[in-house]
Amino acid sequence: MIRLERRPAPSRFWTAATPVLAVLLTMLAGGLMFALLGKDPVAAIRIIFWDPLFNPQFASYSRPQLLVKAGPLILIAVGLSFGFRANIWNIGAEGQYIIGALCGAGVALAFYPLEAWFIFPLMVLAGALGGWAWAMIPAILKTRFNTNEILVSLLLVYVAERLLAALAMGRMRNPEGGGFPGSRNIANYPSASNTELIANTGMHWGVVTAFIAVIFGYILLHRHILGYHVQLAGQAPRAARFAGVNPDRLVMFCLGLAGLLAGLAGMFEVAGPAGRINIDFGSGYGFTAIIVAFLGRLHPIGILLAGLLLGLTYIGGELAQMMLGLPSAAIQAFQGMLLFFLLALDMLSNYRIRLKPREVA
Amino acid sequence: MDLSSINPIVLIASMMAAATPILLAATGELICEKSGVLNLGVEGMMITGAVCGFVVAAGTGNPWLGFAFAALAALAISLIFGIITQVLMANQVATGLGLTLFGLGLSALIGQGYQGVRPPRVPRIEIPYLSDIPVLGRILFSHDPMVHISLLLVVAVWVFLKFTRAGLILRAVGENHHAAHALGYRVVRVRLMAIAFGGAMAGLGGAYLSLVRVPQWTEGMTAGAGWIALALVVFAAWRPWRLLLGAYLFGGIVVLQLNLQAAGVRIPVEYLAMSPYLITILVLVIISSSRGRNALNAPGSLNRTYHASQ
């Protein structure tokens, strides 16, 4: 008989080891999935995890892509992690990301073709505010009317997607685009472009912001009373109230921060790598960032590493699609599996497994 | 714009059809939540049901096999959620999200090569005489059988919860798992069964989308139906009858919105397509702001992790 015994204190070893173990198990299970699809599992895993970085044929293209993909994931996940720690579940980052991009692009398109130094900072501001405002909808509904923030934030993703489609085909459509949906290319508009800062690294302002967010998140979480209150509210809500934490203010802070960072991520994406507003702009970063946040143990440094790893699966997935004809959806299933393994193994850090012979009475 | 093309009788009949997938999924989730488990993976289970039902129905030519298989497939992945949350005691919100992400990926994977395929038709049952009754016949008795099955399931769930001992035990487990454990009920077992039922129902709902409502397979075709089903359970304050009301109201909005699109109302299609989500949010706000009785109806142990310590 297997008994789970609660540990008096969470095991430090397993807290660090479970993400690694989860990645390994996901590779195993993913390999099995690829084999079922009739692909060589070893080759598939190698192409996804190894080739983008070290294969001389692809590395020159894919290495810079790593930061491009990881940047928004990290930025969004750092924001989400604070809410998740406080048991405030913003799962609509995808929507906040889209709205951030729409606001940023809106500023750029409004000034086009004016060249001025203030356009890009203004876009940054607009993107952040847009994401923040979109996240404040569930926050205000929760604090004012006690409405479930999980459902509202998620439903707002669908609204944001429709809004994106409406604008891409309507007011933001490129008048010189020959009737095709999609806006002007913002990346080619010098005053608004989020350019690569160091050639061939993928480093753009969004990645810089992501790194700043990691540092800022670390300090907030470990050194500041606000980070302490976030953790307290998540672990023991009654104790948090007793300590004097205002739960409404905490909801506003956590959702607002996540929305702000997601909005920034969207804005940097539309002004750089994506280049324009189009129907397919929403690429699922907002959802993958949830996995990043958990894989990183809701810790800024962990999120940095997890963001890079998940970024890698995006690039590797594209590569595998090209080389093996592996469907793009396989990567999504792969990422979902990773989250499952992670959550399942989490038990190891809080419980001890005891094997006991079935008592014979 | 030609609003006269909207026929109220057809509207009501198609409202019932539009409501059926979310009604099925929400009925399953209701049982699941009554046992104290919040499964946010409804969307993932629905789309898994949609694709599995579609593949089997298209392969065998038998839509009923498709429905059966859809229920089984969604049940199977709901048990992943069940084991991770109940046996391994992981956070239900995170695991439910994982189930949705996993289901969306898995379904896209399975459904490759089925885009554009036409599934076998699900026959409509025309009940002699009853279907010929003017107005009512068209509204009530001229549907495919799943519409009626979904209604029967709502009634069955109501009877189960209100009148059976098993239903009482389920409610007790959801209300206070420590007390239920102290009285000797197997909390984890009851919850796993409730989760499995929720999965099977979500699978049926998904298959209804891909086999009847649309009917074809496209990636991400559930488009939030699972989340709306979750919202519906909150709207219904965990009562089966209100669930039925809510589902049909919602079906009505969807159908009206589609009809307005077809009638060429001068609002961009995308804005009309937003309306079901916005209205769902609005309804959630109204329901949650009126506290009192509704809040009391929420199962006491909902979304709490259970460990039989000592």
Added chain:
Amino acid sequence: MSDTTEALLRVEGITRAYPGVIANDDISFAIRPGEVHALLGENGAGKSTLVKIIYGLVRPDAGQMWFQGAPFHPADPSAARAAGVGMVFQHFSLFDALDVAENVALGMENAPPQRQLARSIREISQAYGLPLDPSRLVGELSAGERQRVEIVRCLLQNPKLLIMDEPTSVLTPQEVEILFRTLRKLAAEGTAILYISHKLEEIRALCEAATILRDGRVVDTCNPREKTARELAEMMVGGTLQQPARAKAPPGETVLELDIRTLPPALAFGTTLRDLSLSVRAGEILGIGGVAGNGQDELLAVLSGETRLPAQALKLSGIGIGRLGAERRRALGLLSAPEERLGHAAAPDMSLTENALLTGASRERLVSSGFIRWGRARAFARRIIQEFDVRTPGPATPARALSGGNLQKFVIGREVLQRPDVLVVNQPTWGVDAKAAAAIRQALMDLAAQGAAVVVISQDLDELMEIADRFAALNAGRLSPPRDMRELSLEAIGLMLGGAHDMEVAADDAVERTGEVISELVQPGAANEEPRP
């Protein structure tokens, strides 16, 4: 030990270990039909584990049991119920959102249809003087009524052995009297009763045999009627107990004044506070007695700042502070410690350092311009551990790893060391071993002697009689006018708790109920034949 053939239940060599602790170590005892047998021991002595084993909730690692002469090893509670064992839990096994009849049905093996069940509930509850309305929601019942539901649930199955785990902790002295009459009546009918308690006077009044547990072992058996309470206590604790001593200071000026008209509860099934006013002077201890669920948590929340009030409803040294939140009140000198240690007074998974920060942030200057000074927090945690003799490896230990007594010493120590002007504590020694309880009481008395005003909310009347200067009773959200503790007898306190103070109060029916029981006892059986509608 009594003869095997005679014993209803015989337990031999029961052992059960948990990680780090042997809860039951080779326990043996026997109980005869119709016997009222006490299991006596401190918190953590292993009483609860033992009865859970008898009720089939926990499997022993080793040992044998016989019930009515046959080997008895219930695999689950339903097997134990089928054999004739009923149990009334300390923390009720009830479901708030279900009605009385549904709650009863859940505890029965073969529950009859609801209508028939409702009738049986009415009949049996009347017969034993425990009237109940089967259609009421359990969440709306008082603590005493909730216990009746549990008892009636057991009685409907004609148990041969009834286990009662700390049944009186939630009852007023009058309700205890009713309960004892019911139990004596049951015993007279042949039902054996296994009575678990650490209240010595009760055991002396009710039980004819006692098995005394300490650290998981049987240390003694006796007839409690032949022992004094002090002897029993020393058997239980395994040493002599020191009475807390107090240096009296003359009471100073009034520091805290509270005045509430009505305040509806924040939570479902909470208590509404009504016409509640109190004032405390520097250097005195105000004891607030009352049965759990009569507004203790709500009162503490009002004082701690978790519930906000109009500014003038709460005054600290004459200044209206009702609108201020918990942290601002602390800064001004009003500190508190809630009842629930894990999850309210402390965060279970956080270290003691982090828990020291929980209330010490501003008064101990552990935070400067928003940034935490971890070094100072750690030092503060260490100081609490040292001065209050908290047994723990160190300040990095998570709160949930501490025993109840040690964590409570930490929680009380955390507030006392911040030199409060007013300290409010709710159930300071609930579920705490005798030594720790004595230390905590001493700390509270020392604090008052140093000139702080102390409010102690407690359901332990002995505790309040020992340390309080004035006493007020909390009943259904109302507070009686406080009276000098020296003027009060236990009976008088009982009447105050029952609600018979000079406000119009809903507890008249409690007195009425007592009357009913007495009349039934005078004419036994009458109630059986003519259940009142």
